Amino acid sequence: MKLHLSAPPENLLNSKIQITGSKSETNRSLLLQALYPNIRIENISNSDDAEVMQKGLKVAQGTVDIHHAGTAMRFLTGYFASQENKEVVLTGSKRMTERPVKVLVEALRELGADIAYEKEEGYPPIRIKGKRISNSKVSLPANISSQYISSLLLMAPSLENGLELQLVGKITSVPYIKMTLALLSQIGVDNSFEGNTIRVLPKASVDDVTLVVESDWSSASYFYSIVALADIGSAITLSSYKKDSLQGDSVLAKIYRELGVETSFEGNSIRLVKTGGPQSDNLDVDLADAPDIAQTIAVTCFGMGMGCRLTGLHTLKIKETDRLEALNTELSKLGAPISVSDKDLTLLPSNKINKDVAIDTYNDHRMAMAFAPLALKTDLYINDAEVVSKSYPDFWGDLAKLRFLVEEME
Known part of the structure; x- marks a missing residue:
């Protein structure tokens, strides 16, 4: 057109x-709702990105096509890696297959995730076999996209031992990291961000709560x-x-x-x-x-x-x-x-x-x-x-x- x-x-x-x-707040909230179904969300974004995120979270087996939605690619990579008994191939548009995910995949593998590249090393599509993750310490370069960092933080409270994330170097996109941590706090998940270290404690369940998306x-x-x-x-x-x-x-x-x-x-x-x-x-x-x-x-x-x-x-x-x-x-x-x-x-x-x-x-x-x-x-x-x-x-x-x-x- x-x-x-x-x-x-x-x-x-x-x-x-x-x-x-906000699609940024919406997609974070949707992932938390998938982990803790008694979370309610108001003022959800009507964007394409939010729509593919919602659809993707409902898949247990098969292919998840997130089209152009980079946020969904990063967030769903962490989500599916930690979901036992789920196996998906996460893919997207041609441009999405040119956008790197290697840093995130390597961090998740270090935690114990089972992720394989379907085609080119370091890029989607990726095959994810969800499993119980007990390792809790990992590091990432601090100057990468905050979506990689948020992907790990959002899945963290559902992990057996939570997560201690060490960011190496000068941190960029701090507000997006703080957004993620603030949403975790709103649902009662204990976390801290001191220096270059972020800690998120495990939480088996949360109380009924409504997240209102700005x-x-x-x-x-x-x-x-x-x-x-x-x-x-x-x-x-x-x-x-x-x-x-x-x-x-x-x-x-x-x-x-x-x-x-x-x-x-x-x-x-x-x-x-x-x-x-x-x-x-x-x-x-x-x-x-x-x-x-x-x-x-x-x-x-x-x-x-x-x-x-x-x-x-x-x-x-x-x-x-x-x-x-x-x-x-x-x-x-x-x-x-x-x-x-x-x-x-x-x-x-x-x-x-x-x-x-x-x-x-x-x-x-x-x-x-x-x-x-x-x-x-x-x-x-x-x-x-x-x-x-x-x-x-x-x-x-x-x-x-x-x-x-x-x-x-x-």
């Missing part, structure tokens, strides 16, 4: 949007971008959000204040208001703890005529696509003076924006949504726009509520 996007009749916005639950801050990022690119006085209210968010992407409020957007909490909602221009002509930010918002921020800065230097982006190379190279290609089409390495991005200030550019999305939901706000500055085309269903199926409909022209092309 190819979409043509144009700006609303006026760039002065005032709307309310309900955002679906709405997705990554999805909120696109509306921060829209407000930043709109006229002063524009405002969008988003629900449902918490002041004490578990999500690392909630750092958006601080970052976008530098771009002229103020955030206020009103009950369970956040209100974004464009109060002025950017505080400088160049934004310098380390996104090691929130890499999923890099695309949005880079596009926002380009649309505002600003420069930026975004660092801490080493995990973007192994996402749905190589996001740094994809950003380099698509922003260059629009006329951006941009350069990338394997872990950072530099954009120089420029007021030139090429018109009527078609943005390729590379099977990556965030590429589609990050570029959409630029329709406030120039007409755009988004190729394969349906990819947004991976995390935010309602995105184009919500954009239409803001009076953007969202036109499907033949």
